[in-house]
Amino acid sequence: MVQRRSLLDIVPHFILALGVIIIAFPVYIAFVASTWDAATISNGQMPLWPGPHFLENYYRTIFIGTAKTTREPVGIMMLNSFVMAMCIAIGKIAISLISAFAVVYFRFPFRMAAFWTIFITLMLPVEVRIYPTYKIVADLRLLDTYAGLTIPLIASATATLLFRQFFMTVPDELVEASRIDGAGPMKFFVDTLVPLSITSVAAMFVIQFIYGWNQYLWPLLITTSDNMQTIVIGIKKMIVTQDALTEWQIAMATAVLAMLPPVIVVVAMQKLFVKGLTETEK
Amino acid sequence: MNNVHLRKVGKIYAGGVEALRDIAFDIPDGAFCVLVGPSGCGKSTLLRMVAGLETITSGEISIGDRAVNDLDPSERDIAMVFQNYALYPHMSVYDNMAYGLRNRKTPKPEIEARVQEAARILEIGHLLDRKPRQLSGGQRQRVAMGRAIVRKPRVFLFDEPLSNLDAKLRIQMRVEIKKLQRTLGITSIYVTHDQLEAMTLADMLVVMNKGNIEQVGPPLQLYERPETVFVAGFIGAPPMNLIELPEGGVAGLALENRPVAPVIVGIRPEHFELAPVGTPAPLGISMQITAIEMVGAETYLYGALDGRGREVIVRVAGKAEQQIGERVTAVAERHNLHFFDPATGRRLAVS
Numbered sequence: 001m002v003q004r005r006s007l008l009d010i011v012p013h014f015i016l017a018l019g020v021i022i023i024a025f026p027v028y029i030a031f032v033a034s035t036w037d038a039a040t041i042s043n044g045q046m047p048l049w050p051g052p053h054f055l056e057n058y059y060r061t062i063f064i065g066t067a068k069t070t071r072e073p074v075g076i077m078m079l080n081s082f083v084m085a086m087c088i089a090i091g092k093i094a095i096s097l098i099s100a101f102a103v104v105y106f107r108f109p110f111r112m113a114a115f116w117t118i119f120i121t122l123m124l125p126v127e128v129r130i131y132p133t134y135k136i137v138a139d140l141r142l143l144d145t146y147a148g149l150t151i152p153l154i155a156s157a158t159a160t161l162l163f164r165q166f167f168m169t170v171p172d173e174l175v176e177a178s179r180i181d182g183a184g185p186m187k188f189f190v191d192t193l194v195p196l197s198i199t200s201v202a203a204m205f206v207i208q209f210i211y212g213w214n215q216y217l218w219p220l221l222i223t224t225s226d227n228m229q230t231i232v233i234g235i236k237k238m239i240v241t242q243d244a245l246t247e248w249q250i251a252m253a254t255a256v257l258a259m260l261p262p263v264i265v266v267v268a269m270q271k272l273f274v275k276g277l278t279e280t281e282k
Numbered sequence: 283m284n285n286v287h288l289r290k291v292g293k294i295y296a297g298g299v300e301a302l303r304d305i306a307f308d309i310p311d312g313a314f315c316v317l318v319g320p321s322g323c324g325k326s327t328l329l330r331m332v333a334g335l336e337t338i339t340s341g342e343i344s345i346g347d348r349a350v351n352d353l354d355p356s357e358r359d360i361a362m363v364f365q366n367y368a369l370y371p372h373m374s375v376y377d378n379m380a381y382g383l384r385n386r387k388t389p390k391p392e393i394e395a396r397v398q399e400a401a402r403i404l405e406i407g408h409l410l411d412r413k414p415r416q417l418s419g420g421q422r423q424r425v426a427m428g429r430a431i432v433r434k435p436r437v438f439l440f441d442e443p444l445s446n447l448d449a450k451l452r453i454q455m456r457v458e459i460k461k462l463q464r465t466l467g468i469t470s471i472y473v474t475h476d477q478l479e480a481m482t483l484a485d486m487l488v489v490m491n492k493g494n495i496e497q498v499g500p501p502l503q504l505y506e507r508p509e510t511v512f513v514a515g516f517i518g519a520p521p522m523n524l525i526e527l528p529e530g531g532v533a534g535l536a537l538e539n540r541p542v543a544p545v546i547v548g549i550r551p552e553h554f555e556l557a558p559v560g561t562p563a564p565l566g567i568s569m570q571i572t573a574i575e576m577v578g579a580e581t582y583l584y585g586a587l588d589g590r591g592r593e594v595i596v597r598v599a600g601k602a603e604q605q606i607g608e609r610v611t612a613v614a615e616r617h618n619l620h621f622f623d624p625a626t627g628r629r630l631a632v633s
Contacts (some may be wrong), residue, residue, distance in 0.1 A: 120423070156305075171366060171368065173364045173365075173366055173368035174368050175363070176333075176355075176362070176368065177362070177368040177369075177370075177429075179334075179354070179355045179356060179362065180333065180334075180355045180356060180360065180361065180362050180382070181356070181381050181382035181385055181429075182356035182382055182385035182386055183356075183381075183385050187385065191370075191381070192370055192372070195372040196371065196372055198372075244578050257632065
């Protein structure tokens with residue numbers, strides 16, 4: 001009996017450990033590579049333990065950048081990525097909360113038509129509408145601006161749907177109690193609905209921040225000047241080079257830096273995130 | 283004067299369903315009015331129309347001699363206690379009670395004083411910092427009442443406030459609500475489907491059925507002199523025996539001076555008395571016992587008239603010696619009999 005249980009304990013742990021190793025090892029290698037100098041990496045005999053150039057490599061990455069390819073330090077790219085991800089996450093949440101509120105609590109003409117129009121945008125991610133969206137952004141002279149980077153990505157239905165589903169589970173009596181307590185629609189929204197949605201907002205923030213941070217195609221299209229490029233594009237530019245050696249230690253340091261903000265966001269908001277996706281108690 | 287006045291109130295939902303028809307009654311200042319009826323009778327709809335949560339299709343509702351048909355719920359000076367309490371989950375108990383006052387721009391010290399006063403009356407002073415989810419059902423109920431009290435409204439509205447509580451707590455809260463209403467003297471309208479709750483709480487009972495009012499009056503009057511078959515069957519537990527007598531009469535039931543036309547005769551179980559066979563009485567029945575319910579202080583005998591007819595319930599004080607299957611005879615006095623017209627369901631004046 002005792003043996004059986006310990007065996008049952010060991011097998012899942014072994015499988016989990018194996019999974020963690022498979023996923024974590026490349027990340028570890030990237031980190032190790034970011035701490036050696038270029039010569040050690042490119043002669044193909046890089047050790048499996050961290051090297052002596054950690055501070056030097058990361059200093060160069062963040063404040064100076066690669067010599068030839070990106071022409072801007074990674075610090076600027078991180079700032080760009082961060083601004084873009086934050087604008088997309090906050091913008092989406094703000095717009096979605098308001099539109100879900102309108103769809104659920106107001107009886108206006110063509111309410112369902114409006115809802116389905118929002119719903120249909122689910123089928124139209126940027127990749128599908130890339131030409132018209134680019135044309136509009138270009139005509140509005142928004143190329144190479146934060147507005148051009150973020151606004152076309154803010155319009156989306158996922159968050160609206162999530163908040164709509166959540167609002168539908170809020171008991172009607174709460175609305176009625178608010179009405180009797182003298183709270184108008186906007187006061188109900190601000191005083192009751194938004195505080196109740198806080199866990200859903202957190203979950204949405206995590207998802208949308210990562211979505212924004214990982215954007216590749218759209219920033220690639222509409223940013224041309226070096227000081228507007230994002231970190232994801234930066235990595236790509238560092239690796240694919242025509243007339244220079246790839247500075248692997250810098251590229252790897254950039255990759256590690258690019259991983260950090262999403263990890264921080266997930267870890268910081270993990271509790272709220274899980275609650276937001278699973279909690280049903282009102 | 284915080285009386286409530288309903289004049290020919292009607293409600294037709296979009297789609298043409300008529301929920302209420304020609305509802306008219308007056309609730310005097312400070313009275314405790316209970317709306318009672320089976321589910322779907324329109325009692326909750328009527329309450330929500332008084333609250334302003336449902337529109338009024340026809341007629342007029344006035345509170346304190348002011349027509350409120352077109353007023354917003356917040357302008358009607360009412361407070362409502364909901365069945366599921368509808369407390370704001372993210373606010374503390376204190377904020378739940380203070381929210382309505384803050385929205386009305388009540389000065390802070392005044393809010394503080396009123397909330398503390400309500401908390402004292404309801405004995406929830408030690409809970410003011412908690413969130414609703416940390417409270418038990420009974421405590422949430424008190425907070426919901428507190429939220430109503432602090433507003434000092436003209437009218438309290440209760441929408442089945444006790445139905446989410448367990449039986450023991452329900453009886454306790456029932457007594458407390460009644461006491462509270464007495465002390466505060468605020469006109470109240472209370473909706474319930476529980477006739478016992480209705481009987482014990484009401485100064486004025488309104489029995490509703492299928493969107494109509496069946497009878498309005500003090501609870502005992504409805505008990506002693508039901509105007510319709512529906513009220514007779516609804517008020518009282520176990521219910522009044524209602525036996526339909528066709529022109530030829532039914533086997534197992536003997537009635538002196540029986541009306542010629544078909545009639546429904548009603549006798550409450552507690553008005554029967556067991557008697558030896560052949561005892562002369564205004565009404566006598568003979569039945570075979572099919573079930574016996576002993577509740578301690580009294581016993582209910584369920585039987586079939588003449589062994590195979592309609593079911594009749596007879597109450598016997600204390601314990602009963604009878605056995606299932608035994609035949610018994612029971613008699614009732616003339617003044618305890620009620621007669622109803624089978625066609626209209628209305629009370630017949632038979633002396």
